[in-house]
Amino acid sequence: MAELRVKRGKIISQEMTVPGDKSISHRAVMIAALSNGPCLIEGFLPSEDCLSTVEAMRSLGVQIDVVSEAEGLGPTALRVHGRKGKLSCPSEPIDCGNSGTTMRLMSGILAAQSFACELTGDESLLTRPMKRIVEPLSKMGAKINARGSGGECAPLSLNCGELEPVHYLLPVASAQVKSAVLFAGMQTSGKTIVTEPAETRDHTERMLNYFLVKTARNENDVVIWGRQIPESRDFKVPGDISSAAFWVVAAAAQAGSRLLVQDVGLNKTRTGILRVLIRMGAQISEVVDEREQGEPFGALEVKGGDLTGTEVSGDEIPNVIDELPILAVAAALASGETRIRDAHELRVKETDRITAVANNLRAMGVMVQESYDGLRIEGGNRLRGARVPSYGDHRIAMAFAIAGLFADGETVVEGAECIDISYPGFEDTLKKFASSKLADEAKRKTNADAELSESDSDSEGSVGGDDGNGIEKG
Ligand code: S3P
Numbered sequence: 001m002a003e004l005r006v007k008r009g010k011i012i013s014q015e016m017t018v019p020g021d022k023s024i025s026h027r028a029v030m031i032a033a034l035s036n037g038p039c040l041i042e043g044f045l046p047s048e049d050c051l052s053t054v055e056a057m058r059s060l061g062v063q064i065d066v067v068s069e070a071e072g073l074g075p076t077a078l079r080v081h082g083r084k085g086k087l088s089c090p091s092e093p094i095d096c097g098n099s100g101t102t103m104r105l106m107s108g109i110l111a112a113q114s115f116a117c118e119l120t121g122d123e124s125l126l127t128r129p130m131k132r133i134v135e136p137l138s139k140m141g142a143k144i145n146a147r148g149s150g151g152e153c154a155p156l157s158l159n160c161g162e163l164e165p166v167h168y169l170l171p172v173a174s175a176q177v178k179s180a181v182l183f184a185g186m187q188t189s190g191k192t193i194v195t196e197p198a199e200t201r202d203h204t205e206r207m208l209n210y211f212l213v214k215t216a217r218n219e220n221d222v223v224i225w226g227r228q229i230p231e232s233r234d235f236k237v238p239g240d241i242s243s244a245a246f247w248v249v250a251a252a253a254q255a256g257s258r259l260l261v262q263d264v265g266l267n268k269t270r271t272g273i274l275r276v277l278i279r280m281g282a283q284i285s286e287v288v289d290e291r292e293q294g295e296p297f298g299a300l301e302v303k304g305g306d307l308t309g310t311e312v313s314g315d316e317i318p319n320v321i322d323e324l325p326i327l328a329v330a331a332a333l334a335s336g337e338t339r340i341r342d343a344h345e346l347r348v349k350e351t352d353r354i355t356a357v358a359n360n361l362r363a364m365g366v367m368v369q370e371s372y373d374g375l376r377i378e379g380g381n382r383l384r385g386a387r388v389p390s391y392g393d394h395r396i397a398m399a400f401a402i403a404g405l406f407a408d409g410e411t412v413v414e415g416a417e418c419i420d421i422s423y424p425g426f427e428d429t430l431k432k433f434a435s436s437k438l439a440d441e442a443k444r445k446t447n448a449d450a451e452l453s454e455s456d457s458d459s460e461g462s463v464g465g466d467d468g469n470g471i472e473k474g
Contacts, residue, residue, distance in 0.1 A: 004397065004416035004427060006404030007385070009250065012257040012304070014433060018244045020045035020076070020237035021265045022422050024295060026053045026101045027179070027207050028080075028235050030109060033062040035082030035211055037232030040067065044237055046074030048421045049099040054078070056096065056106055061088030073424045085187065085229045089115035093155065096121040098350060098421050100128055101176055103154060105204075107133045108180030111142035112187035113160045120155040124392055129348050130154050136168045136181045140188065165190035165226060172345065173318040175200035178222060186213060188226035196220050198315040201269040203295070210235065210294030238265035238297035242322045243423050245273050246398050247433070248302050249326050250405055252282035253333040257304030263289075266296045272319030274300070276327060280307040280334055307334035309379050313341035321345060325399035328357045328377060332366045333406055335380040344373040350421075351391035360388040360400050364407055385409030394421040401430060 025045040030053065032039035044050065051074065054064055067077040087110070096102040096119055103119050107130075110117055120126070130146045130153055137144050143159035146152055165188040168181050178194050182204055185192025197220070205215045205222055211230035216223040244261045251259035266288055274284050283303040288296050309331060312320060320327060324346055331338030346353040358370040363386040367378035385407040390397035397416045404411025419426045 002415070002417040004401050004413040004419075004430075006401050006411045006413070006430070007409075008407060009254075009405035009433065011254055012247075012251045012259055012433065014247070014251075014258075015260040015262065016247065016429070017262050018239040018247075018264060019047070019073075019423065019425060021203075021240040021295075022047060022049060022242065023101065023175070023201060023203050024207070024237045024265065025050040026099075026105060027203050028237055029053050029057055029064070029078065030105060030183070031207050031211050031230050032080035032082055032232070032235070033057045033060075033064075033087070034085050034109065035080075035230035035232040036084045038079055038081050039232045040234040041078045041080060042076070042234070042236045043239075044076050044078050045240065045422075046070065046076055047424055048097055049101065052095070052097040052099045052102045053106070056094045056102055059090040059092070059094055070425075082230070082232050087113050090117055093118035093120045096125060096154075098122050098125055098418075100125060100350075103130070103156070104133050104176040104180050105183060107137060107144065107156060107158065108183035109187075110158050111137045111140065111144060111160055111184045112163045116157070116159045118155055118157050124350050126154050128153065130156055132172060132174060132177050133180050136166060136177065137163075137184055139168065140164050140166045140181075140184055140192075142184070163188045165192040167193040167195070169195045170197060173198040173200050174345075175202075175204070175318070179204040182208070182215070182222065182224045185224045185226060186228050190226050192224050192226065194222045196222070198318050199269060200318045201267070203267070206267075206294050207235070236293055238295055239263050240422075241265050241267075241270050241273070242395075243426075244300065245323045245326050246402050246426075247429075248273070248277065248284070248300065249330045250402050250433075251302040251304050252277050252280075252284065253307055253330055253406065254304040255306060257302070259302040261300040261302075263297055264300055266298050266300070268296075269319055272316055273323040273327060276310060276312055276316070276320060277307070277330065279310050280330065281305060282307060307379075309334050309336035309338040309377070311339045311341070312343075313339070313374070317342050317345070322395060325353055325357050325395045326402060328361065328375060329399050329403045331377040332361055332364070332379050332383060332403065338375075338377045338379060340374040340377075341371075342373055349395075350393040351396065353393065353396065356389075356391045356393060356396045357399070360386075360396065360403075363388050364403060364411070383407035385411040387412045387414060390415035390418050392418050394418045394423065398423060398426055401426075
């Protein structure tokens, strides 16, 4: 099992990009596969999760050609040959791997096809709640069965056919469930409405509109009309703000640091992390690029400083749901208390992220209280390097690699291979951060000094230490 070894980092002075957005990459492949012709998808994220979607679509008869690859990482530009809404019966159960997005969104697509099929996945995916998909799709007339634990989990059997439109009130604020119902609704003969209890990421609606499928938004209602086939188009996936979040926190929590992230997605339903960090005292600015292609994107600049604790709760939760592990690390580095509430959904992610974060922060010497739907974190004390498990969860592994940059001694993240689920190349970037920080030492000093004299602040308050800067995989 791969171990990621991280030692204390130094002040960051970096310009970077991050790989393509995971949520958008899944949707781009799915919508292109349903479209009426070839679509070039650039900036595709070649991660294990997104490749599960590519393989699922291939097993359904969709031709997907690799147009270009990033060195050692896999395909980053794909040509997807749309099948005008009609897929072919797969010869085997479709393996969604670790990807909840693949399983839930594909269910919505498959529910209206004219063949029976089965969706399965890895050990973690087979424990995640699927009743939330079964319920709305059954209401639309799909014959869908969760055959796993207590009739609530995958494998899912679908015996598909004609669907009826529905007006569905989401019991949980979930973009995955909303998207599954919209994909199913697009294949009915009428108008489907999904009402969200709180706003969730809107990539499906945006991308459908970009592919000329008509949808509408009316307060909390999202409407889609049936009998629509996406019009084939080319699409460029922006960088993933959820991947950028790790570096953004690393820079924001270190006085004297400066980070510029280019070409990153800046969709408001995903940038909640920036608003929370700004509330904690971080200096972050965004510049949105004018050449929007269905999704806003642009540059993010972060200047490090002292953070203070905050509360994250209520309607803000769906907008930061994937960033809560790294926000919990930011909270440990901030002075004072941070409360995270209303985040019970974290318990049913790739692992129980509330318990995973609490255990790992405690191992690093942080005072944490866990509640059913959140955490109370006492920040501001020095972190202690420790051996921490990833729990097979990519975001836990990356969040604690970043925590290791701020800890005394060495932090070892066990089971770090899961990082490839969403961020192939994370480790190389972590190394580059370290080496370029070393190489940039002199420049950094000059910058930090210049900033010091400009802002008259005290950079000695930063967590930067001198006991090495190594990152190794063991
Ligand atoms: C996603 C939605 C979120 C998020 C997941 C990706 C998506 O899940 O946690 O990583 O692409 O729609 P929920 O919809 O279950 O909240």
